[in-house]
Amino acid sequence: MKQGRSLEQIASVVIDNERNKRDFICDTRKLNMSEGGLEVQDIGGFALTDLAHMQIAQRVQIPQKYYDRMRSDAPHLLTNNVNHWFHENPETRLIRTLRGSCRAVLSNRYRVLDSYDLMNAILPKISSAGCELSSMEITDRKLYLKCLFPRIEREVSVGDPVQAGLIISNSEVGLGSVKVEPLIYRLVCENGLIAPDGGMTKYHLGRAYGEDAFELYREETVKQSDKAFFMQLEDVVDNLLKPEVFDALVNRLRESKDQRITDIPETLEVTQKRLQLTDDEHDGVLHALVEGGDLSVYGLINAVTHTSQSAVDFDRSIELERSAWSLLDMPTNQLASLN
Numbered sequence: 001m002k003q004g005r006s007l008e009q010i011a012s013v014v015i016d017n018e019r020n021k022r023d024f025i026c027d028t029r030k031l032n033m034s035e036g037g038l039e040v041q042d043i044g045g046f047a048l049t050d051l052a053h054m055q056i057a058q059r060v061q062i063p064q065k066y067y068d069r070m071r072s073d074a075p076h077l078l079t080n081n082v083n084h085w086f087h088e089n090p091e092t093r094l095i096r097t098l099r100g101s102c103r104a105v106l107s108n109r110y111r112v113l114d115s116y117d118l119m120n121a122i123l124p125k126i127s128s129a130g131c132e133l134s135s136m137e138i139t140d141r142k143l144y145l146k147c148l149f150p151r152i153e154r155e156v157s158v159g160d161p162v163q164a165g166l167i168i169s170n171s172e173v174g175l176g177s178v179k180v181e182p183l184i185y186r187l188v189c190e191n192g193l194i195a196p197d198g199g200m201t202k203y204h205l206g207r208a209y210g211e212d213a214f215e216l217y218r219e220e221t222v223k224q225s226d227k228a229f230f231m232q233l234e235d236v237v238d239n240l241l242k243p244e245v246f247d248a249l250v251n252r253l254r255e256s257k258d259q260r261i262t263d264i265p266e267t268l269e270v271t272q273k274r275l276q277l278t279d280d281e282h283d284g285v286l287h288a289l290v291e292g293g294d295l296s297v298y299g300l301i302n303a304v305t306h307t308s309q310s311a312v313d314f315d316r317s318i319e320l321e322r323s324a325w326s327l328l329d330m331p332t333n334q335l336a337s338l339n
Helices: 007-020 050-059 064-073 075-088 115-128 220-240 243-256 264-275 279-292 297-308 314-329 332-338
Strands: 021-027 031-034 037-040 044-048 092-098 101-107 132-138 143-157 160-170 178-186 191-194 200-202
Touching: 007 021, 007 115, 007 132, 031 075, 037 101, 044 050, 044 101, 050 064, 050 101, 064 075, 115 143, 115 160, 115 220, 143 178, 143 243, 160 191, 160 243, 178 220, 178 243, 191 297, 191 314, 243 297, 243 314, 264 279, 264 297, 264 314, 279 297, 297 314
Parallel strands: none
Antiparallel strands: 021 092, 031 037, 037 044, 092 101, 132 143, 143 160, 160 178, 178 191, 178 200
8 A cells, every 4th residue: 555644744734734724605706816816805815726726617617628728828818707707607605725725616515524523533433443544644635544454354365365444535625525435455465455335425515605705613513413423434434344344345356366367458458448547557557467467357456456556646546446446347348358
């Protein structure tokens, strides 16, 4: 598994973000985009992150390619376009800022479930369950916490042990829900495989806020609702750490060892399209598959998770670990091409 930062480093970032975040609810008619960023009426100006630009493009329905071209070559044209649609098609938006930058422009129904609260709720549960944090990172997009449960260990085949684990992820900027998913850790090569089915997903969707521009604070009723959600999350952790749940996942991997690969180039072509691999990732998977010597779907899955360790960033590493599981569910016609 790709390694990120230590728990102390992650905690430091999460605490600092909690102290320095500011959230605002306002009508887009009270927003004004300039070449310097985004002005919020009666509140102030903020620089725009790349993600915030992308979300603005989506909301005003400007194709991303054209938006990016205007941003680089004709910024005045871009601001005129955006401000026109801010006023012509008004919406109430949640503006999330951090240290003077607008990091997200979201729906006014977006439910704030921040990493500070998530970590405070889940870390004691992980510890009491006997889990060990093994890899974690916080990026501009998401928080990731991977933990292993050494008490549950099985063999996919003789000499190929795997351990049970979990990955917990959350985005504060609208790039995904709170997720708790099973994690399978292969001890012989330290690969991590995420099994998306069987986990828990909580979308950031709550009640709508009004139109007037105001700073958003956490309400006591919302905090109580969060408490109930985190109790549900603890129940999911307990369920995913049951031996029978892990046994079902391991059995699927055992079955994939019987699905043999006879045409490596065609197999890699299908895999590249299915997982949207870059050319470098394709070459990495090919090298790992040949080096591993296991020409089966199971060997292919391990080749993808091995390649994830050298991914360009932590976000992409997680995407590869999660998408590798989908190779177990390829349509019959694609499996025929592998066999």
